[in-house]
Amino acid sequence: MPTLARHLGIAIVAAVVLLLATNSIGDYRNYQLTELAAFVVAVAGLTVLIGLSGQISIGNGAFMAVGGYIAALILADLNWPLIAILPAAVVGAALAGAIFGVAAARLRGPYLAGTTLMLAVALPSVATRFQSVLGGDQGLGFFVTVPGSVGSNVTLIHWQAWVSCAAALVTLVLLANLVRSRVGRSWRAVRDDEVAAALAGLNVARLQILAFVVSAACAGLGGMLLAMWNESVSPGLFSLTLSIQLLTAAVLGGLGSLAGAIWGSAVLVLVPTYLENLATSHGMTATTSSSVPILAYGVVLIAVMLAFPSGIQGALVLLARVTGLQQLARRAAGPLAWQSRRSVQSRPAAESSWSESESPRPESELSRPESESPRPQSQPAAESHEKGTL
Amino acid sequence: MNQAGPADGGGIPAGTVRGAASLVVEDIAAGYGAVRVLHGVSVTAAPGTITAILGANGAGKTTLLRAIDGSVRPGRGRVLLDGVDLAGRRPEEVARAGIGHVPEGQGVITELTVAENLRLGLLLRHRADRGAALAEIYQRFGVLAERRNLAAGMLSGGERQMLVIARALATNPRVLLLDEPSLGLAPKVLSGVLDLIQRLRDESALTIILVEQNARSALAIANSGIVLNLGAVVAQADASVLAADDALRRHYLGF
């Protein structure tokens, strides 16, 4: 399949680039890279859930917790190698996602969002409820060591960077294929018009649950990677703020776009520390400067939604289109980002016939992507016509 | 200009319908998004007359009313109420300026009682006038008086039609827009409604714009009318002239 081959090709190139990069950028950057990869995995799963299947979750931090804690428990009690822990964390989180998905299968919109919010708020207390096993507020340690086979001049941080980047690449390839597969198309059909999709024979509930399972699995993997990076798991690591961070990264990057997951995660990992340092250098104390990034998440969510709902990826696509890089734009947009633009921006909610006064004038071109004609291309034709008449 | 009505120097007499305003629609073009529905429609409704707007389904009759009442912003054209251009104003402001619109499909607020629906309309009057106005409405519409504390959702079709007209009258309009009042009504009820519309014009000098698919009934009570087809005016004349035009009747009016 050409799609798979293309994705694998890109992944292999990226793997080589990352391998070379991790060898030369030093421990601090590798540390950031590990964190970045962990977030990319989790955010990618979330952006597929929201952007593609149209289900909002503000609780994926809870699934990250499931993955992280399973990994920590297995390492502590069974001392499996990382290569075995990883699938266990993924499967465990996927199972949690399935359970939640089944329970929440009929929920839509605000009800679903509220329930995931409840999940995010309530789940940390599981750790305190089962304190003896899960370590309560202190949490559990998670200490990974570099396997002997890798060689002795690879530092732990370096090794962790390899592991997370590899996990991220594998995840992205799998997701990219899933997105362009029949399942991905079915998700989009359900997202755009659930009734029509059901009438066309799609099993809506099963698709919705599957979406949750996939996003939970990704979150679980991300949680394990985060635990590895953090060297411990605790309720504080997987707070409501984390769930909202994931949402912010997905929205900022562009809902539904895997590339967007990368952009959003990059901002998420790099900017907060910068903001905090900026704040402390302006005289804020530690307890207040740590809240500056949190304020920023809120500002970003609101600003992106109000001003440019397609996020960074959407902006890049627009830029490519405007500067005439048509081919690149169409490639980059793909069925993914284009569709996410549609769902987030333009689809009018079911409105009564009387709400016309809210939008009596025709919407801007952003609301009618189907009717967009490639404008720049029509110009050369006109020019040559004029030249002809001279 | 806002105090149109019998000149007795004391403001609007309680309960009296203001009426007697002229409505001139000039060259209205309007539509929904990329779909243009009206392509330059003009109508003149003289004070104290019934003007019928006729035509087949989809001709643009309802869109015309919505362009007048502000629900749809026209791409061009003017809507002059006694000379003041209301085009482009929001529906609530147009309503406050004195254009009452009884929309198609009635628009009774089912969660409120009959009395509350009426009270809502009365809110556009001076507080001092509301009591008398309500009393007059109950007198004119006995059936509503009987059912005043019932939830409006429990009324029959004919009763709902009465309610929405009464509610529109409660706002003391200068012009009344009626969109398909005959829809879904039994013949006997329909004749009662048409009777009422006529009396509103005759007794209270209300200016009425009547959109109807039932052209025969509409022309029977109207002073003049226009016929719309595909968003343009194809005929404009006195009601009797339109009714007598066989070709027109067969082509556009269905009888």
Add this chain to the structure above:
Amino acid sequence: MQEFVEFTLSGLATGMIYAAIAMSLVLVWRGTRVLNYAQGAMAMFTAYIAFTVINHTGSYWLGFVAALMAGLILGAAEERTVIRPVTGKPPLNAVIVSIGLLIGLEGLAGVLYGSGYRSFPPAYPITGLSIGSVALGITENDLFTAGAVLAAAGLLAAAFRYSSVGLRLRAAAFSPGVARLLGVRVGRMLTLGWALAGLLGALAGLLVSPGTFLYPNSMDTIFVLGFTAAVIGGLESPVGAVAGGLILGVVLNYVGGYLGSESVDLFGLAALLLVLMFRPTGLFSAAPARRV
């Protein structure tokens, strides 16, 4: 038995807080079909405002009033600046925007006041009350809490039913299109609805903060439990909201008392899921099950 009575009564008191949050959610939901995820955070923020006023002036009641005013203003401001632009767009946008406001307010509170726990004064003493020698498990402050919430609910209900503004508000909520044709300035009514919801939220924040201490995330749990209460009562009904709040408050108090406080959040989650799975329109509504 004594324990049971104590748990019941103090559960009712806590339930009143959930009821206040639930009522504010219902108010906004009925008018605009939006769930205000920022309601809890707004309540937290207005409590901080009260905190500042109280510390500066030494007067609790001045702070109380300041918080309520701030609640009105914040509620109106949220509707006009953040919710209005996403009206008519997919519901996802409104969810994200109000989550943004939630986290933004928590961040702002942290920036202005730090993330440490502040102690917040109660309106009335928090010594336990007893009848004779029987301890009731509630305090004067709890009685005030119940009274304040009930009074607010009663005033709002009366205003809705009997005043002209209330009639306009209801019309705007039930049939905005028709209301516009009757001259109702629907936009203003929506803003007013949000302002009143903000007021209720502010009240909840004032009443709960003495017990939970005040910190940027202090209202997170209260908010989701208030949401649960609203769901239990059915998002369409203010009376249901109160009932849902009281039921939830009492049940969770039993859980906390007999099973330990770590189990409370999980029970809340379970309750929410159960209700949504089996009675999505709420325990009390007779309406046909809408597709949730």
